[in-house]
Amino acid sequence: MAQIFNKSANNIAKISMVLVVVLAGVAGFAFTQISRSSYLTGRYLEKQQPVQFSHKHHVGDDGIDCRYCHTSVETTASAGMPPTQTCMNCHSQIWADSPYLEPVRASFRDNKPIEWERVHDLPEYTYFNHSIHVAKGVGCSTCHGQIDNMPAVYQENTLQMEWCLACHRNPEKFIRPKSEIYNMKWQDGDLDTAERDKLKSDYKIRSREMMTSCSTCHR
């Protein structure tokens, strides 16, 4: 009877045993990386807007406060998107004839809001409230990055649950004094650990159990 397999089958058998383990490991690692990639999270991807509004120009160069446009950030869940009227406060006077701003003037004329593309889109099953974060010392740039450097706004973070929990588990690492909330240049290292721990107790931030309870964010 002839041999069924060639002699090389011995090596193929041995290599395949090693290969299965290696491939499984590689596949596992690839899975963890792809699931966090910007391909799936939209992180760092700039979006086309109806008008290319530059935060870099308005915040960075002109020094307009966040709250001038996002008026409800301190009081409600949503930070608030400005109505066209807010734009026209200035742009009825400056750059009033610029063709670039025609969509803004059209919106004002027709009383039809500009349809901005949402950059930070949380799923519906998460309850998120801007006002409580601001009230407990989480600055804008902690989550949104250095908006004053962004000609077009992109998502600075993954917005994945592990990212939310990184702060909810250890809020003292990310909080700042009330006065610095809207400071785009703030770095987490600007306060030492003791100062931040004191802030945490001053803000009366709840226990870790409470902060990471399911129903804190999924109501």
Next chain:
Amino acid sequence: MQEKDLQQKLRPAMVEGEHSFASVTDSISDITLKKRTPFGWFIGFGIAFMVAQLLMFSVIWLLANGIGVWGNNQPVGWAFDIINFVWWIGIGHAGTLISAILLLLNQKWRTSINRFAEAMTLFAVACAAMFPLLHTGRPWLAAYWLFPYPNTMGLWPQFRSPLIWDVFAVSTYATVSALFWYVGLIPDFATLRDRAKNKYFRFVYAALSWGWRGSARHWHRYEITYLILAGLSTPLVLSVHSIVSFDFSVSQLPGWHATIFPPYFVAGAVFAGFAMVLILCIPLRRWYRMEDFITKTHLVFMSKVMLATGLIVVYGYAMEAFFGWYSAAEYEVFMVKNRVWEGPYWWSYWLLIFCNGLSIQLLWFKRFRESEFWLFTISIIVSVGMWLERFVIIVTSLHRDFLPSSWAMYSPTMIDWSMFIGTIGFFFTLLFLFVRFVPIISIFEVRTLLPEANVHGHHQDFEANVNEVEYTYDRTDPPNE
């Protein structure tokens, strides 16, 4: 008493009829290789396969509509899904017990039944594993509910919950059982490879036997591996069903929260498993004329194990009732009363006592132990009984919650039934395939049961044995060209 009779009584022959090494190999491997597939096989496989379609239909229906298609409600949040899960897992236990513990205890009679008992274990675990996954309603999300891996939610399963222990217990069990079964099959696959005439069969069996040549070194390594795997499986016989019982006993529900649960579940699992082995092997030995290898003695031994484990289970029932009374806790006492005579499911409890408690008492008598008909009937009754046991434990404990305002009744829906019956079809589909393509009895191990394997006999016998060995060698392992 004659010395011969005494020998027969102490160590009954495990292979009956006139058999040599060659005839053992012939009669077992011919089922797979030579004999025409019996017409009955096609009928049986056809029926099983069609019943398995019920499972496919119910799973699709379930995934499309959610678990609302089941009868589960509040407070009976666990029902058919967990009943069936525990039932199937329990059935698997006999396979592991036979293959591992009986091997370590040097019980020779295991060799003719271990192969298909292990196959039964694997298929039962496959059926069992479906239920907790489907119970989640969205099994594609179950990965992060069940398995600890670095997911993007920064979440880990609750390691303090028996449910996660269960995931590990069952997946370890499935892995080790599959390995054990497969390693035991390698020498037999090699035999099939050497005898197969069909080119494709030969290729597949050759791939599966991993170049087994049956050299002394192969056997040496094989024996060590097999023993190590047996050692690994042995604690699993006890641990898996203990952990399954923790799913209930760790919670604080009257009717579940009892220390008797782990041993009582393990005994119940072995009990149910041996019943299933009997259900399978009684027709199998008939249809395939395997009476020489699966002898009456085998059936008697299995019935004795069934009686012993059944009595432990009955002791468990008694202790549950006793705990209820002895605790003097209002809710525990109520649970026992409600389960046994006051509640709406009293019939299920008494049916359970009939199936698992009364029916097995017949096994005290030789007449019933030696009757295939009675063994088969009792095994069916016990299988029903073990299913009812889980029904009683789960439904009667849950349906009367602490507050009467949340009391409710449970009744299964058509989908509940079709899914359960579908898994039975799936189980038998796999079993029919197994019977057709894999040697149902371990060829090389049965050969060791023959008197001629015991070569330190009289000189004359020894000569005969050597001739016989050489003869079989020529027949089974033709030298390579």
